[in-house]
Amino acid sequence: SYELTQPPSVSVSPGQTASVTCSGDKLGDKYASWYQQKPGQSPVLVIYEDTKRPSGIPERFSGSNSGNTATLTISGTQAMDEADYYCQAWDSSTALWVFGAGTKVTVL
Amino acid sequence: QLQLQESGPGLVKPSETLSLTCTVSGGSISSSSHYWGWIRQPPGKGLEWIGSTYYSGTTYYNASLKSRVTISADTSKNKFSLKLSSVTAADTAVYYCARAYDSKGNFFDTWGQGTLVTVSS
Numbered sequence: 001s002y003e004l005t006q007p008p009s010v011s012v013s014p015g016q017t018a019s020v021t022c023s024g025d026k027l028g029d030k031y032a033s034w035y036q037q038k039p040g041q042s043p044v045l046v047i048y049e050d051t052k053r054p055s056g057i058p059e060r061f062s063g064s065n066s067g068n069t070a071t072l073t074i075s076g077t078q079a080m081d082e083a084d085y086y087c088q089a090w091d092s093s094t095a096l097w098v099f100g101a102g103t104k105v106t107v108l
Numbered sequence: 109q110l111q112l113q114e115s116g117p118g119l120v121k122p123s124e125t126l127s128l129t130c131t132v133s134g135g136s137i138s139s140s141s142h143y144w145g146w147i148r149q150p151p152g153k154g155l156e157w158i159g160s161t162y163y164s165g166t167t168y169y170n171a172s173l174k175s176r177v178t179i180s181a182d183t184s185k186n187k188f189s190l191k192l193s194s195v196t197a198a199d200t201a202v203y204y205c206a207r208a209y210d211s212k213g214n215f216f217d218t219w220g221q222g223t224l225v226t227v228s229s
Contacts, residue, residue: 001171030213031212031213031215032213033213033215033216035155035216037155042204042219042220042221042222043155043204043216043219044219045215045216045217048209048213048215048217049211049212049213049215050213054217084154086154086155088155088157088213088215088216089213090213090214094171095168096157096168096170096171097145097157097160097168097208097214098157099147099154099155099156099157100154101154102154102155
């Protein structure tokens, strides 16, 4: 089965750039999505189709996907960005959805 | 504005069947552009996709749960449901229903608030 691997945690200082990676076999040939989840809340889509931001998501959130790695980048990180972030892909060979294990972003 | 709301028992006994319903408002589950799915999250852990259904009635299940899962849709009531049989404590989780776009990546753009289901005698 297809798997996505994320680092358990990422720390960033306020105003700096946070990068969260998501690795999977030939992930660049698929499309990656990213979700933000704050404690006690439902996940929120922040990036879809590798690079696109839904309406209402700040421009400081961006994404890329190439080779085996997709990356979520948060520029000018704010305290409100502290959350768990999950990557997700759709494996077309099996028609199944896959989530990464999640990365806790801490704003120090 | 699309809204999804999960409902069902918050407590299920081991070996019994967990049944949840997702009521959709502000949109139709008969839409040809969307999948309707279930995702769960055990306490303190990550998201796990359970399965999804398409407007055509085609269903897709996580291989690790496939033998115990059934997802069905009632288009007349604009609802879709999850049944998970032979539950154990490992099935204790917050269960979310969500809509996915039938597009590149099939991303989940709208989620319900989630409902906690505890498996315990």
